[in-house]
Amino acid sequence: MTKRYTKDHEWVELNGDIATVGISTYAAEQLGDVVYAELPDAGKSFKQGDDMAVVESAKTASDVYAPISGEVVEANAEIKSEQWQIINDAPQAGGWFVKLKIADKSELDSLMDQAAYDDYVKGLYVSGYFLALAGSRGPEGGMGDSGGSAEARGGGTV
Amino acid sequence: MAEAGSSPKKLPLDAIWRARTSKFGDFAGYDMPLQFEGLIPEHNWTRAHAGLFDVSHMGPSFFALPKGHGLEGDEAHKKVASLIERLVPADIQGLKPGQVRYTMITNEDGGVLDDLMIARPAEPGAAGDLYIVVNAGCKHQDWALIEEATKGEANLVRADDRCLLALQGPTAHAVAAAVIDPALAQMNFMTVKRYDAFGRITVTRSGYTGEDGYEILVRAENAAELTNALLAHPEVKPIGLGARDSLRLEAGLCLYGHDLDPTTSPIEADLAWTIQKRRREAKDFPGAKRILREYDLGPARKRVGIRPNDRAPAREGVEIYKDGKKIGVVTSGGFSPILNAPISIGYVEADHAEIGTGVELMIRGQARAATVTPLPFVPHQYYRPKKA
Numbered sequence: 367m368t369k370r371y372t373k374d375h376e377w378v379e380l381n382g383d384i385a386t387v388g389i390s391t392y393a394a395e396q397l398g399d400v401v402y403a404e405l406p407d408a409g410k411s412f413k414q415g416d417d418m419a420v421v422e423s424a425k426t427a428s429d430v431y432a433p434i435s436g437e438v439v440e441a442n443a444e445i446k447s448e449q450w451q452i453i454n455d456a457p458q459a460g461g462w463f464v465k466l467k468i469a470d471k472s473e474l475d476s477l478m479d480q481a482a483y484d485d486y487v488k489g490l491y492v493s494g495y496f497l498a499l500a501g502s503r504g505p506e507g508g509m510g511d512s513g514g515s516a517e518a519r520g521g522g523t524v
Numbered sequence: 525m526a527e528a529g530s531s532p533k534k535l536p537l538d539a540i541w542r543a544r545t546s547k548f549g550d551f552a553g554y555d556m557p558l559q560f561e562g563l564i565p566e567h568n569w570t571r572a573h574a575g576l577f578d579v580s581h582m583g584p585s586f587f588a589l590p591k592g593h594g595l596e597g598d599e600a601h602k603k604v605a606s607l608i609e610r611l612v613p614a615d616i617q618g619l620k621p622g623q624v625r626y627t628m629i630t631n632e633d634g635g636v637l638d639d640l641m642i643a644r645p646a647e648p649g650a651a652g653d654l655y656i657v658v659n660a661g662c663k664h665q666d667w668a669l670i671e672e673a674t675k676g677e678a679n680l681v682r683a684d685d686r687c688l689l690a691l692q693g694p695t696a697h698a699v700a701a702a703v704i705d706p707a708l709a710q711m712n713f714m715t716v717k718r719y720d721a722f723g724r725i726t727v728t729r730s731g732y733t734g735e736d737g738y739e740i741l742v743r744a745e746n747a748a749e750l751t752n753a754l755l756a757h758p759e760v761k762p763i764g765l766g767a768r769d770s771l772r773l774e775a776g777l778c779l780y781g782h783d784l785d786p787t788t789s790p791i792e793a794d795l796a797w798t799i800q801k802r803r804r805e806a807k808d809f810p811g812a813k814r815i816l817r818e819y820d821l822g823p824a825r826k827r828v829g830i831r832p833n834d835r836a837p838a839r840e841g842v843e844i845y846k847d848g849k850k851i852g853v854v855t856s857g858g859f860s861p862i863l864n865a866p867i868s869i870g871y872v873e874a875d876h877a878e879i880g881t882g883v884e885l886m887i888r889g890q891a892r893a894a895t896v897t898p899l900p901f902v903p904h905q906y907y908r909p910k911k912a
Contacts, residue, residue: 398559398562398563398564399562399563399564401835401837401859401866402835402836402837402859402866404836404888420888422836422837422859423563423859424563424564424567424766424770424858424859424861425559425563425766425769425770425858427837427839448835
């Protein structure tokens with residue numbers, strides 16, 4: 367099976383009319399250790415590009431978008447039971463997020479194949495890694511505009 | 525404010541960090557290392573060993589009476605301290621030689637323009653000098669305010685062309701003693717001293733992680749030698765800005781621009797302890813009217829710790845509710861590696877600020893239960909030997 371990728375670093379792999387969806391190895395590496403994830407329940411439907419799930423590391427929260435329209439037929443039980451480590455260990459295999467029953471596989475045509483995605487990732491400005499995950503809520507919220515703070519402060523030692 | 529429009533400045537130690545990580549980011553106008561081994565391993569290393577942080581983006585400076593001021597000792601100190609006290613509510617005149625104090629620049633409305641450290645040098649020859657360190661994102665504003673308020677009476681000399689390194693963690697004292705000078709292990713928390721090592725360095729026993737440690741101002745030409753010597757010690761690993769933020773959050777310390785801003789008073793921020801009696805009685809600092817009213821009667825809102833009852837982190841901007849009514853907002857939040865749980869700092873109406881109060885956090889449109897908790901989330905480990 368071949369995977370196709372979005373510019374927001376979701377992957378999708380089609381098997382008949384069932385699409386398995388997750389986040390790319392690149393995305394998982396950029397996020398760092400996952401500390402929280404929220405997956406939709408079976409029965410929920412999404413259009414391509416809708417907010418579908420949330421994945422958070424210590425540094426940031428990222429929205430995960432539906433890479434293709436469809437109805438959730440299964441969410442990864444391991445992730446649902448808070449075993450988030452699988453997302454870091456095997457993002458493009460056992461760390462999948464959901465399986466979607468899809469209607470229109472032509473939506474896949476707008477996504478990148480492996481070679482195109484590899485080129486795309488290479489071109490991302492590495493310094494922008496907080497921003498590389500589209501939908502990231504993190505950069506300002508995470509660290510702010512002052513960068514740490516006054517030199518030596520500490521509680522109440524006066 | 526960051527110097528807008530220009531590309532970020534490189535740190536003097538850029539090559540040392542770049543050899544160890546590619547994860548950099550523009551921060552307050554500087555291209556800063558954000559992460560080395562990973563945020564959580566770096567965080568945990570700092571809590572168990574010693575982490576080395578490059579915080580050269582910040583604003584160290586020396587503020588001094590003009591040459592030939594003719595004053596000595598306490599007299600010189602009181603004079604220079606009285607000048608800076610025009611801007612801050614702390615008792616700076618009362619600093620003993622070698623003592624460091626945390627304070628804020630306040631505005632006429634009692635809001636906070638920045639938080640900063642002010643130190644009185646230990647050396648008698650430096651009487652009439654202060655060592656002041658302000659936040660990176662505020663340094664141009666702060667220096668302009670200081671110069672405007674004290675024009676012709678004292679000189680401000682920027683020292684942000686030097687390197688500022690933070691060495692933090694329970695073994696920082698042993699590392700500092702081995703690499704720099706055994707005397708560093710004997711310094712008390714919140715004191716400053718100069719050492720003739722690696723050129724001439726200014727060391728404060730202080731930090732922003734909740735751990736024991738030091739912050740070291742070193743000339744750029746000596747900085748690589750010092751940094752390499754510290755990194756060669758087996759207890760030391762380099763730590764990025766990402767873990768610096770999670771460490772300060774666990775320690776319950778304010779991040780300017782988030783937990784403090786020009787509308788927040790020091791009293792609301794639970795920083796009343798930074799305003800000493802002499803200043804409260806003199807009522808002579810910017811914003812004294814509001815700040816002292818809140819000191820006496822209590823503020824309308826208070827900064828508190830918040831622990832979500834489930835696993836979902838509540839980050840900056842998440843609204844806080846009580847019985848369906850909005851009572852506050854999260855100002856910084858994330859994940860605590862030590863507690864293995866989400867933690868947040870926020871402001872709530874004073875009626876709901878009591879420890880143990882149940883509140884709701886509105887995360888992505890869903891109300892989630894949370895509890896008001898004491899700060900810090902993880903106890904501070906500052907070095908304060910008991911007085912004999």
